[in-house]
Amino acid sequence: MISEQNLLDIVWGFGTIIMGPGEAILKKLCEEISQRVHLMKPAKIAGIMSCFFKLRQSNYFTPSPSFLQTVAAASRPKLFEMDPQNMTSLLFHFSKLKYKLDSSFFSSYFEALFGIVDEFSGQQIAEVLLSLGSMRVRLKRQDIRQLTSAAVAHIEEYKPKELAQVLWGIAQLMHNYQDSQKDSDRIPTAVQMKLIGEKVLLSVHEFIPINIANILWSYAKLKFCPDSSIAEALGLALVQKAKAPRFPDMVNSFWAFATLHIDPPVLFRDKLEVVAQFHIQAGQCSPQNISTLLWGWATLGFRWDVYEDKPSTSLLCVFAREAMVQIPVFKPRELINTVWAFAMLNYDPGQEFWIQAREFLAVLDIQKDFNSISLNQLFQAHLLSMYRPSWPEKLFDDPELGDLMNACRASWQKQNDEVCVSHLQKNVAEALKTIVGSSQCALEWLSDDGLFSVDTRIDYQGVQVLVEVDGPHHFTKNTQRRLGKTYARNFMLRMHNHLVICLPYHDFEDLKNSTVDLAVYLKKHLDEAVLAFKKHNTHNN
Numbered sequence: 001m002i003s004e005q006n007l008l009d010i011v012w013g014f015g016t017i018i019m020g021p022g023e024a025i026l027k028k029l030c031e032e033i034s035q036r037v038h039l040m041k042p043a044k045i046a047g048i049m050s051c052f053f054k055l056r057q058s059n060y061f062t063p064s065p066s067f068l069q070t071v072a073a074a075s076r077p078k079l080f081e082m083d084p085q086n087m088t089s090l091l092f093h094f095s096k097l098k099y100k101l102d103s104s105f106f107s108s109y110f111e112a113l114f115g116i117v118d119e120f121s122g123q124q125i126a127e128v129l130l131s132l133g134s135m136r137v138r139l140k141r142q143d144i145r146q147l148t149s150a151a152v153a154h155i156e157e158y159k160p161k162e163l164a165q166v167l168w169g170i171a172q173l174m175h176n177y178q179d180s181q182k183d184s185d186r187i188p189t190a191v192q193m194k195l196i197g198e199k200v201l202l203s204v205h206e207f208i209p210i211n212i213a214n215i216l217w218s219y220a221k222l223k224f225c226p227d228s229s230i231a232e233a234l235g236l237a238l239v240q241k242a243k244a245p246r247f248p249d250m251v252n253s254f255w256a257f258a259t260l261h262i263d264p265p266v267l268f269r270d271k272l273e274v275v276a277q278f279h280i281q282a283g284q285c286s287p288q289n290i291s292t293l294l295w296g297w298a299t300l301g302f303r304w305d306v307y308e309d310k311p312s313t314s315l316l317c318v319f320a321r322e323a324m325v326q327i328p329v330f331k332p333r334e335l336i337n338t339v340w341a342f343a344m345l346n347y348d349p350g351q352e353f354w355i356q357a358r359e360f361l362a363v364l365d366i367q368k369d370f371n372s373i374s375l376n377q378l379f380q381a382h383l384l385s386m387y388r389p390s391w392p393e394k395l396f397d398d399p400e401l402g403d404l405m406n407a408c409r410a411s412w413q414k415q416n417d418e419v420c421v422s423h424l425q426k427n428v429a430e431a432l433k434t435i436v437g438s439s440q441c442a443l444e445w446l447s448d449d450g451l452f453s454v455d456t457r458i459d460y461q462g463v464q465v466l467v468e469v470d471g472p473h474h475f476t477k478n479t480q481r482r483l484g485k486t487y488a489r490n491f492m493l494r495m496h497n498h499l500v501i502c503l504p505y506h507d508f509e510d511l512k513n514s515t516v517d518l519a520v521y522l523k524k525h526l527d528e529a530v531l532a533f534k535k536h537n538t539h540n541n
Contacts, residue, residue: 023061026055026060026061030063030064030067033048033067033071034067034070034071037070037071037074038073038074040074041078041081042075042078042079042081042082042083042086043082043086045071045074045075045078045086045090046082046085046086046089046090046093048071049071049089049090049093049094049097050089050093052093052097053093053096053097056096056097057096062097063097065099068094068097068099069099072094072099072101072102072105075090075105076104076105076108076109077108079108079109079111079112080108080111080112080115082112083116083119084116084119084120084121084124085124087109087112087113087128088120088124088127088128088131091109091127091128091131091132092127092128092130092131094131094135095130095131095132095134095135096134100135100137101135101137106137106139106143110139110143110146110147113128113147114146117146117150120150121154121157122151122154122155122157122158122162123159123162125147125150125151125154125166126151126158126162126163126165126166126169127165128147128169129147129151129165129166129168129169129170129173130165130168130169131169132147132169132172132173133168133169133170133171133172133173134172136172136175137173138176139173141177141187144170144173144174144177144187145187147170147173148170148187148188148192149192151166151170152188152192152195152196155195155196155199156199158199158203160203160206160207160208160211161208161211163196163199163200163203163211163215164207164210164211164212164214164215166196167196167200167214167215167218167219168214168215168217168218170187170188170218170222171217171218171219171221171222172221174187174221174222175221186224188222188224193222193224197226197227197230200215200226200230200234201229201230201233204230204233204234204237205237207234207237207241208241209238209241209242209245209246209249210246210249212234212237212238212241212249212253213238213248213249213250213252213253213256214252215234216231216234216235216252216253216256216257217252217253217255217256219256219260220255220256220259220260225260225261225262225477226260228262228477228478231257231260231262231264231478232265232478234253235253235257235264235265235267235268236265236267236268238250238253238268239267239268239271240267244275245271245275247275247276247279247284247285247289248289250271250272250275250276251289251292251293253268254268254272254292254293254296255292255295255296257296257300258295258296258297258299258300259299260477261299261300261473261475261476261477261483262476262477262478263300263476263478263479263481269310272293273310273311273312273315276293276311276315277315277318280318280319280322281318283322285322286326287323287326287329287330287331287334287335288331288334290319290322290323290326290334290338291330291333291334291335291337291338291341292337293319294319294337294338294341294342294345295337295338295340295341297310297311297341297345298340298341298344298345298484299483299484299485300476300483300484301476301481301482301483301484301486301487302345302484303344303345303346303347304482304484304487305481305482305487306481311345313347316342316345316347316349319349320342320347320349320350320353323338323349323353324349324350324352324353324356327353327356327357327360328360330360332364332369332370332374333374335357335360335361336370336374336377336378337377339357339377339378339381339395340377340378340380340381342381343380343381343382343384343385343395344380344381344384344484344488346384346388348388348390348391354395354397357395358395358396358397358398358400358401361378361401361404362398362400362401362404364404366403366404366407370404370407372411372414372415375407375408375411375412376408376411376412376415378395378404378408379408379409379411379412380412380488381395382394382395382396382405382408383451383492384488384491384492387491387492387495412451413450413451416446416450416451416452416453419444419453421443421444422469422471424469424471424505424508425443425455425456425469426443427508427515427518428455428456428467428469428503428508428518428522429441429443429455429456430515431515431518431519431522432456432458432467432519432522434515434519435458435460435519435522435523435526436458436459436460440458440459440460441456441457441458442456442457442458443455443456444456445457445466447496452489452492452493452496454466454467454468454493455467455468455469456469460526460530461530463499463530463533463534464498464499465498465499465500465501465526465529465530466493466498466499466500466501467501467503467522468489468490468500468501468502468503469503469505469508470482470486470502470503470504470505471505472505474486474504474505475504480504480506482502486502490502499529499530499533501525501526501529503522503525507521
């Protein structure tokens with residue numbers, strides 16, 4: 001009878017030699033181990049898992065789920081006898097072997113881990129978080145909170161790669177809770193993220209590109225905007241660390257910048273265009289890459305104002321051709337983002353694209369394949385195409401899309417019924433009433449067609465004026481430049497021949513507590529805007 005140590009030596013040997021021993025022999029070894037694994041010491045079990053990982057890594061053999069289930073069941077009661085090294089190794093190899101552990105295993109695992117958490121090194125905590133993140137498991141918030149606290153306690157000892165693993169692991173674990181994150185109960189807390197951010201800034205020049213991409217992705221997934229100095233440093237480091245940054249790293253980083261409403265550094269933006277042009281012309285751009293890049297440019301307000309020529313028309317032309325070719329393999333979310341982005345970027349991708357896009361949308365299930373965000377995106381794209389006479393193709397020019405069109409319109413109008421009036425809006429409205437009188441001032445004005453809700457509408461010097469008080473969510477966090485959605489809103493309102501005045505929130509910092517000063521500020525803007533509006537109309541007439 002083969003001893004435990006000999007079994008371990010045999011499997012280890014097979015994992016390190018150049019030639020595999022054959023599937024039949026390895027299956028027989030698995031049967032032998034299965035019968036005795038419950039008698040093995042914790043270190044032996046961890047060693048067995050390491051050996052099978054080596055075999056899988058060499059593409060020789062992957063143990064069956066039933067074998068891994070047996071090992072997991074045998075490991076569970078022994079977790080309380082394991083030291084940090086064996087606990088870390090065991091979890092790491094289960095994750096690498098793609099085995100989904102059940103909740104009872106994790107319950108025991110965390111009970112054992114938190115009992116000796118002070119004995120874990122920073123490297124081991126980082127590896128545990130990496131493994132848990134890779135498994136995409138849903139853990140209890142309390143377990144994630146304790147693990148995060150343990151990770152932050154080691155913040156000073158992390159190497160750059162470990163720091164990236166920690167943040168990425170926490171972000172993956174919190175993904176299931178991202179819609180229920182409250183500032184008072186955030187994981188990680190603001191204080192913990194500040195400590196992590198300080199370490200990131202210190203380590204930025206030691207990260208490799210994939211570390212940077214993962215860190216930016218993590219910030220976005222956690223819905224935590226880093227200081228502008230951190231975002232700037234990470235963006236610059238990504239393009240400076242490598243002559244040719246990996247395309248996935250650039251795309252993921254740009255997605256993070258756009259999600260966080262951060263203007264990427266100029267060097268990053270320019271490099272992204274070059275890299276994107278190369279990969280899409282080489283046919284190396286997936287539907288996800290196409291939709292992500294277009295969505296990012298549109299979200300950040302490119303092709304408007306100071307970025308009116310970026311991305312270039314020639315690059316968008318290449319994107320449109322490639323998107324048209326790949327439409328059959330797009331996911332619904334990817335195509336909707338692409339359609340919306342072309343409309344936001346004021347680029348007509350051509351008749352053939354619209355025909356294929358409409359055919360794709362016509363066969364989707366409205367209840368299953370759309371949510372309120374995607375319905376609103378499609379309707380906004382439809383409105384933008386209607387307001388651009390140069391576009392021969394309109395998104396909903398197809399009778400088969402009638403039901404979808406109605407659902408989009410209903411969703412768009414519903415968001416206008418759910419507005420929340422801010423304290424600043426109320427202050428501005430009160431100040432406007434002192435200028436034009438209460439009867440000439442309407443708070444949260446709704447257009448006759450129900451498509452547009454505006455903060456305040458007033459009649460001033462014979463002109464109907466729409467006043468929008470743009471809060472922080474209308475601007476990029478670092479450069480205070482308007483986002484794409486705000487440019488699009490203003491464009492559509494002005495296409496109705498309205499005079500639109502947009503007042504940025506930061507103009508009110510010194511005025512919000514004084515109605516008199518606020519009224520003076522507003523009257524100055526109104527006088528200038530109305531005069532320019534009347535001159536423009538006279539010139540056109």
